[in-house]
Amino acid sequence: GSWANNTNVSSDSDMDIKVEFTQRIYRGSPAGMTSWDLMLQNSNYNGSWTPEKFRSELGIALRRASSAVDASRNVAFYVPSVPGSRPDTDVVPCFTYVHKPAFGDPNRGTVVFTKDGKHIVNWSQQQLDNGRAKNTRTPLCQPWVRRPASSG
Template identity: 40%
Template sequence: MNVVDRQTQLRRWVMPSSEFEKDKQDRALRMVKSAVEAWPAFKGVSYTIYAKGSYANNTNVRLDSDVDIAVQNRECLYYDYHACERASGEVTSPYAGEWTPSRWRAEILAALKSKFPGEVSGSGTVAITIDEHDGTRPDIDVVPSFAFVRYDSSDKSSRHDGSKVFPLSGMSIVNYPDQQLERGAAKNGRTNGRYKKFVRALKSAENQLVADGTISDLPSYFMECLVWNVPDRTLLSGEDLSAGFQSVLVWLWDHVKEETYVRTDWEEPNGLKYLFHGGSKWTPADARGLVLATWQYLDY
């Protein structure tokens, strides 16, 4: 691949969803909202519905326009004390209402099946999926979730609002979509838009490498996490997209190339979870394989 071909490839890779794709994505969110709002079991129930993931953060790549939507129960609150203890004497009452994780998921599944007959699957361990339809809406992943708060001080003065998900596998997952959105937008502003461009470039590279059979499929969020940890000054280096993306790959390789070295300080974009700590869905070896294969594909 010569310099011109590489630059042309990267221009395609960094492009966000087209206006047509955005319209489909927006329509998907409206349709899920209408399905939930019309379902009798949810009358009078406190909940929020919002887009999350690549669609919400504008890091999804062109022609890859699936939508992640959370339906979040606010009838009960899950919480945790992080690196601190609950204040002595605090009295709390456990939730005794009807909205268990299994009931919440079951009613959301029923509401979606009523709205999208024959197009909904609840077999996934985390999300309920709705198939793409006639080019008018993309694939949709609907995630049943609950309100969650992480307290970083015993008096609750330091808190982080998030979302708790209960996969069918039995292990709960905590996410912080608001923090991811806010911090990602700030980093993108500091880097003149290069942060999200290079996230899309790495996601596009992964799509290509998986299609070619070069690497195994990786979660889209993983590529966003990797680029998040690249310093702003590195993202800003290089006169054009090719030189800039090359700097990103070099920085990542320099920090994951040692097989015996494990990064412990890298964060997810939300700034509240570490990337390579126990229980992660990815490893430094995944990063090594992706970065090396991307470098070789672009023939740097």
């Protein structure tokens, strides 16, 4: 979001990358799913791709690419920086998440299942849209806009 919105980007910023499993869709409210909702959705699913299996397979693939990957974190895999090349990176395994309001179009986001058994709903497109709208409303806050010289 910060990179796309040109805000809070510095040479020591980290990157967040989502790896979204789109063939299994979770549904719920904007805040997430109740334990009951989650149990129903899991019991109605006949495939093999559980959040645990997806996280495990992604971790295996990342560690094949780099033995420096830290899989111990609760939410994301941590990939350390390469000096002079790329910054620290958090790789977030997630699933497609949809909220269908009573009226209007569905909202699409992602849901991350953490190692401690909780879940986080993320509306990345909404965050991107809101950040861009804020940049449009406050042009002097944009890093690429030169501010007028002070007269005092």
